[in-house]
Amino acid sequence: xxxxxxxxxxxxxxxxxxxxxxxxxxxxxxxxxxxxxxxxxxxxxxxxxxxxxxxxxxxxxxxxxxxxxxxxxxxxxxxxxxxxxxxxxxxxxxxxxxxxxxxxxxxxxxxxxxxxxxxxxxxxxxxxxxxxxxxxxxxxxxxxxxxxxxxxxxxxxxxxxxxxxxxxxxxxxxxxxxxxxxxxxxxxxxxxxxxxxxxxxxxxxxxxxxxxxxxxxxxxxxxxxxxxxxxxxxxxxxxxxxxxxxxxxxxxxxxxxxxxxxxxxxxxxxxxxxxxxxxxxxxxxxxxxxxxxxxxxxxxxxxxxxxxxxxxxxxxxxxxxxxxxxxxxxxxxxxxxxxxxxxxxxxxx
Amino acid sequence: xxxxxxxxxxxxxxxxxxxxxxxxxxxxxxxxxxxxxxxxxxxxxxxxxxxxxxxxxxxxxxxxxxxxxxxxxxxxxxxxxxxxxxxxxxxxxxxxxxxxxxxxxxxxxxxxxxxxxxxxxxxxxxxxxxxxxxxxxxxxxxxxxxxxxxxxxxxxxxxxxxxxxxxxxxxxxxxxxxxxxxxxxxxxxxxxxxxxxxxxxxxxxxxxxxxxxxxxxxxxxxxxxxxxxxxxxxxxxxxxxxxxxxxxxxxxxxxxxxxxxxxxxxxxxxxxxxxxxxxxxxxxxxxxxxxxxxxxxxxxxxxxxxxx
Numbered sequence: 001x002x003x004x005x006x007x008x009x010x011x012x013x014x015x016x017x018x019x020x021x022x023x024x025x026x027x028x029x030x031x032x033x034x035x036x037x038x039x040x041x042x043x044x045x046x047x048x049x050x051x052x053x054x055x056x057x058x059x060x061x062x063x064x065x066x067x068x069x070x071x072x073x074x075x076x077x078x079x080x081x082x083x084x085x086x087x088x089x090x091x092x093x094x095x096x097x098x099x100x101x102x103x104x105x106x107x108x109x110x111x112x113x114x115x116x117x118x119x120x121x122x123x124x125x126x127x128x129x130x131x132x133x134x135x136x137x138x139x140x141x142x143x144x145x146x147x148x149x150x151x152x153x154x155x156x157x158x159x160x161x162x163x164x165x166x167x168x169x170x171x172x173x174x175x176x177x178x179x180x181x182x183x184x185x186x187x188x189x190x191x192x193x194x195x196x197x198x199x200x201x202x203x204x205x206x207x208x209x210x211x212x213x214x215x216x217x218x219x220x221x222x223x224x225x226x227x228x229x230x231x232x233x234x235x236x237x238x239x240x241x242x243x244x245x246x247x248x249x250x251x252x253x254x255x256x257x258x259x260x261x262x263x264x265x266x267x268x269x270x271x272x273x274x275x276x277x278x279x280x281x282x283x284x285x286x287x288x289x290x291x292x293x294x295x296x297x298x299x300x301x302x303x304x305x306x307x308x309x310x311x312x313x314x315x316x317x318x319x320x321x322x323x324x325x326x327x328x329x330x331x332x333x334x335x336x337x338x339x340x341x342x343x344x345x346x347x348x349x
Numbered sequence: 350x351x352x353x354x355x356x357x358x359x360x361x362x363x364x365x366x367x368x369x370x371x372x373x374x375x376x377x378x379x380x381x382x383x384x385x386x387x388x389x390x391x392x393x394x395x396x397x398x399x400x401x402x403x404x405x406x407x408x409x410x411x412x413x414x415x416x417x418x419x420x421x422x423x424x425x426x427x428x429x430x431x432x433x434x435x436x437x438x439x440x441x442x443x444x445x446x447x448x449x450x451x452x453x454x455x456x457x458x459x460x461x462x463x464x465x466x467x468x469x470x471x472x473x474x475x476x477x478x479x480x481x482x483x484x485x486x487x488x489x490x491x492x493x494x495x496x497x498x499x500x501x502x503x504x505x506x507x508x509x510x511x512x513x514x515x516x517x518x519x520x521x522x523x524x525x526x527x528x529x530x531x532x533x534x535x536x537x538x539x540x541x542x543x544x545x546x547x548x549x550x551x552x553x554x555x556x557x558x559x560x561x562x563x564x565x566x567x568x569x570x571x572x573x574x575x576x577x578x579x580x581x582x583x584x585x586x587x588x589x590x591x592x593x594x595x596x597x598x599x600x601x602x603x604x605x606x607x608x609x610x611x612x613x614x615x616x617x618x619x620x621x622x623x624x625x626x627x628x629x630x631x632x633x634x635x636x637x638x639x640x641x642x643x644x645x646x647x648x649x650x651x652x653x654x655x656x657x
Contacts, residue, residue, distance in 0.1 A: 010452035014441060021440040185436035193400055193430040194453040194496070195422065349402065 008200045008207070015208030018178065025174070029212075033166045033220050041155040041228050052122045053077045055096035057087035062102035069133035070100075070126065087111075098122040106134045151231045151316050159224040160311035161284035163217055167243060168278065168304055170216060171250025172257060172271055175205040179258035180267040189349040202343065206251030213247045214240075233318030242314060242324060246307040249331045252338030253303070259342045278304035306330040351414040353378045353500050353531040354399060359408035361394050361555075368394040369405070370555030376548075378499075381522065381532040383546035385539065385642060387654050391555035392535035393433060396504050399533065400430050412500060426455060429498030431489045433505045439478030443469055446477060447491050454496035467491045467521055483514025490521055501525060503534040507541060519545055537654050539642035551646060558649050567640050570648045572598050572610035575640050576621060580605045581631030590628065594620040601651050605633075608647055610640070 019025055054076050056063055063080070070076050079096055081087035087099040091111060097119045098112040108130060112119040132138075182188050191201060217240075224230035232239065257274055261267040281295070282288060282304035291299060299305050306327035313319035313327075321328075354376040361369040368391045376382040384392045397403045398410060401417040401424060410417060415424050437446050447460040464470050467487040472480060480488065486506060493501060503522070507515040522545055526532050536542055542549045543563045551559040551566065559566055582605075591600040591609060596617030599610040611617040614637055625632055646654050 007452045010449050014438070014445065014449055017445065018438060018440045182438075185438075186432060187435060187437060189402060190430070190432055190435040190437075190492075191453075193402060193425070193428075193432070194450060195425040195455070196453040 007196055008204060011201060011204035012208045012211070015178070015204055016211065019174065019208070019212065029166065029170050029174075029216055030219050033162050034223050037155070037159060037162055037220065037223060038227070040158055051075060051077050052098075052118050053079055053096045054122060054126060055087040055090050055099040056080045057084040057099060057101045058082070060102060062105055062107070065106070065133065066100055066102060066108065066130060069129045073125065073129055075125065076122075084111075098126060100126060100130075151233070153228075155224070155228045156230050156316060157287075157312070158285065159220070159228070159230045160315050161308050163220050163243070164246060164282075164304055164307040164311055165279075165284050166216055166220060167213060167246040167307065168250045168275065170212065171206075171209055171247055172254040172275060174209060174212075175251050175254030176258040176267050176271050177264065178205065179255065180261055180264055183258075183262055183347065183349075184264070186349070192348050198346075198348070199343075202255060202346075205255065206248045209247045209251045210244055213243055217243050230315070232315050234314035234320065238319075238321045238324075239311070239314050241321060242307070242310045242328070245328055245331050245335075246303075246310075249303050249307075249335040249338070252335045252342065255342035255346075256338045259346045262347070278302050281305070283308055301330060303331055303334045350378060352376060352411070353380075353413060354382075354533060355409070355411040356395070356399070357409040359395065359398065359410070360406045361391075361398060361403065362406055367555050369398070372408070372552075372555060372557055374550060374557060374560075376531060376533055378531055379526075379529045380547040381526045381534070381545055383542040383549040384533070384535040384552050385537070385542045385546075385549050385646070385654070386535075386552035387537055387646075387652065390552045392537075392552055393504055394555075395552070396502055396533065396535050397432075400428065400502050401425070426496065427499050429493035429496055429501045431486075431493040431501075431503045431506060433508070435489055437477045437485070437488065437492075439476060442474050442476055443480070443488055443491075444473040446488060447495055450492040451495045457496040458494065460495060463491045463495050466494065466524070468517065481514070483510050483517065486510060486514065486518060487521065490518070494525070498530070500531045500533070503532065505535055505537070507536070507538065515541070539646070539654060542642055549642065551642070551649065553646075553650050559645060563642060566642060566645045570599070570610055570640055570645055572612065572640050572644070574611050574614040574637050575644050576609040576611055576614070576618070577634075577636040577638075578607040578609070578621075578625075578630075578632055579634040579636075580607065581633050590624055591621075594624055596620065599648060601647055603647065603651065603653055608644065610644065610648065 052075060054070060056067055056070070056078055067078055067080070070078050079090065081090060084099070084101050087096070087101070088111065090096045091099050097116065098110060101109040101111060103109055110123050110126065112123055114120055221232065225232065253274060257270045258267055261270060281291060281299045282302050284304070288299050288305055310324040310327035313324055352375045354374065356372055356374040359369050359372040360367070370391070372391070372395060384395060386392050394403065398405050399412065401421065412424055413427060417424060441449070444460060444464065447463055451457050451460050461470070461473070464473055467490055469484060469487055469491065472484060477485070477488065490503070490506065493503070506522070507518050510518065519541070522532055522534070534545070546563060548560070548562050549566060550557045559569070561569070591597055591607070594617065596612050597609050597620075598612060601608045609621065643654055646652070
């Protein structure tokens with residue numbers, strides 16, 4: 001037996017070197033999630049309250065009254081037209097959402113397409129303003145409270161999902177490909193002919209992933225916090241432990257996927273088979289609650305689902321480790337089963 | 350003295366192919382021993398059984414007096430292995446690769462010193478992916494040497510190498526052997542076996558069909574010279590008259606080449622030429638050479654080593 005720990009340190013160091021010397025792997029692990037988060041963050045960013053353009057026909061006195069009434073609300077932009085046919089043309093071409101046609105003093109016609117949502121909203125608000133201008137008194141007093149809170153935006157929902165997705169990707173692909181590649185090169189067989197411990201060899205993969213995850217998760221989190229002000233309400237230690245658990249779990253699943261195949265293609269197929277359902281079902285991009293009740297037990301048992309849940313609980317709701325024990329237990333079960341079965345069926349040559 | 354390797358009654362079958370079919374061998378400490386045979390003779394299966402990578406269906410394997418079943422960990426520390434066609438990770442450097450292998454052994458040589466021995470010091474910082482075939486093979490030997498083995502196994506160490514790389518590897522093996530350690534190698538190159546090996550076992554169809562020093566084996570066919578006649582297309586087969594010619598000890602035909610083992614070339618050749626003339630045998634070429642292990646194999650099996 002070699003000096004204790006020397007082989008495993010050498011093996012982990014080799015894993016890290018192999019990873020960082022593969023520029024493509026580095027991009028897909030670090031660059032891609034950031035590009036994805038940036039794209040989705042921009043697509044779903046909080047928009048300022050949208051202005052609706054309302055057409056106002058004719059220049060007679062009633063139109064002036066209406067114009068004054070609508071000018072009081074910043075949600076409307078008023079375009080004025082010489083007559084109703086010019087205004088109707090603007091409506092048809094989508095330049096305005098609604099046309100107000102004055103019909104004598106304090107009498108109006110609204111022309112709009114009721115299938116356009118913004119037109120229906122405009123109709124209600126325009127009517128409200130005009131009725132009040134005409135002297136309506138509202139019987140019930142109301143007060144508006146506007147909430148635009150950090151933590152409830154789409155990017156806040158998305159970022160923990162991307163962290164989890166990344167841990168899954170690097171755990172399964174990273175581990176799986178290296179092992180199948182070593183088997184294809186007959187390197188596994190060569191290593192067997194040395195005093196190297198098999199357990200140390202297999203353990204070097206999840207251990208290297210564990211070290212890589214500090215950079216990996218750190219990059220995505222830092223990006224989320226700096227670019228989108230995504231909250232991290234729970235402790236970083238708890239977050240780190242959950243990420244570590246996730247990384248080990250997916251590392252074990254990677255070992256499992258790579259336990260038998262002798263070609264990259266074969267392993268690739270198996271890994272896709274393993275990962276695809278989780279991509280779709282585990283609630284990374286939209287809540288998994290949208291799937292029917294019947295499949296919920298399956299979804300809730302998937303390792304990605306519980307990892308995403310645990311990360312969201314910690315980041316968005318400030319949960320402690322005690323608050324995610326259920327999720328950790330499910331991951332631990334996958335970790336143990338994955339590792340044990342992988343060791344059992346592993347093909348060394 | 351405990352033999353370096355002892356194989357008794359070794360059998361190994363894959364489905365219905367008997368790769369190793371009752372093989373016995375004994376290798377003495379400090380010798381360079383060669384398993385010579387064509388592709389598919391069972392050499393690799395035999396050597397991988399010795400290396401503990403395959404388990405025999407039947408038979409006993411003893412290395413340095415130890416057995417795989419009971420002394421696996423100790424044996425792994427004491428033998429060095431170079432397999433046929435291992436590809437090391439392209440992304441690591443030569444030195445990193447040797448260091449990794451060094452980390453597996455309790456005792457061993459300093460990686461830098463091993464690289465010097467295999468003449469790869471200049472390439473220490475080069476990625477494995479950039480090495481030539483010969484350099485890769487020397488790296489494989491370096492990884493086998495780094496644990497300072499008492500017993501070194503080399504499976505087809507020079508297959509596919511250019512002559513210069515082959516000679517460099519031979520020097521390496523001779524250097525190791527000169528330290529009094531044991532080498533067991535497989536090859537289908539007779540020059541390699543003749544140059545490197547103290548003793549050679551000729552293997553065919555999973556059995557040892559001849560055993561001895563290269564000199565003994567060559568002497569065993571009892572011929573001073575070998576005449577090869579390359580027949581023209583459509584020339585008749587083995588003429589029964591060949592062995593009747595005075596001085597011809599034996600004749601064999603492989604494809605279009607007739608091989609005659611002869612006692613004294615100058616006395617025999619006129620008779621051979623007369624027979625060719627008399628029987629109107631179309632001859633493309635006539636060659637003679639001193640007998641080699643190749644001729645031993647041909648005389649034993651009627652086939653060439655390269656036939657596979």
